[in-house]
Amino acid sequence: MLVLVASIPSPSSSSLxxxxxxVTAYGLMIGLGIAAAVWLAGRRAEARQVASSDDIAAIGMWAVAGGLVGARLYHVLTDWDRFASDLGAIPAIWRGGLGIPGGLAGGVFVGLLAARRRGIDVRVMxxxxxxxxxxxQAIGRWxxxxxxxxxxxxxSLPWALQIDDAHVPAGYASGTTFHPTFLYESMWSLALCGVLLLVDRRMxxxxGRLFVLYLGGYFLGRVWIEGLRIDPAPDVAGLRWNQWLSIAVLVGVVVFLLVGRVRGASARSDVDVGPDESAVGSEPSEVS
Structure with missing residues (x-):
């Protein structure tokens, strides 16, 4: 039986x-991801008639700035040993090193402030x-x-990632191939985008609930993807810090949705208290 073995090559340079x-390819991928996000959000805002594409572009600029600051701070704080002796490397984001949880927190906070100033409901935003x-995220991960x-x-899977000798971690032989976790997360995020668009159309x-579903879907993927990674990271009780953070977000999402469901059921029961009380004790109508 013929066995076909393939692998994903790595680029020879990180620049174009x-x-x-x-141009650093890392920055280019982030830029393309931002442009795609602003385009899609602008179309969705105009379809709902809540804002123009220009509004979304302006909000997006603020959100991106907040996201980049938050993402870099999160990465620095969770990998402080790397930066403690080289503080000048902290702003060098073109070398990589952005923590998505921090980027989400910073980008959402600043973006919602910008949306509110333009009179847009933050939950709709x-x-x-x-x-x-x-x-x-699907584009930027590349x-x-x-x-x-x-x-x-x-x-040794057919889609394993080739790494050149300069980037092979210590302790691994030259020619070792690795799980392409960037690809897993990119595909997961792209599928999540499609699911969210479908849910928004059909349900x-x-x-605000669609964004909560995004959080649940994204951090569900991070739990298992983080478990495959081998880059140094703080760990607690055998799990990486980002896995614990993802689990905490998932628990928060489930609790939020359950509480909302219970409150919704309670509100409906308060309305549907029984037969129309206005008919009780009323005089029968005359029939001519």
């Missing part, structure tokens, strides 16, 4: 040269942004491929 210009954020970073454990959810 366009004439005299040198969250729902508009939910699939767009997932799309941005920056890790260009930088040959954040891959997983060794594997009628209360404002």
């Amino acid at each position: 040269h366009i004439g005299p210009l040198r 969250l729902d508009i942004a939910a699939p767009a954020v997932a799309l941005a 920056g890790n491929w260009w930088n040959q970073e954040l891959f997983g454990r060794p594997t 009628s959810l209360r404002p």
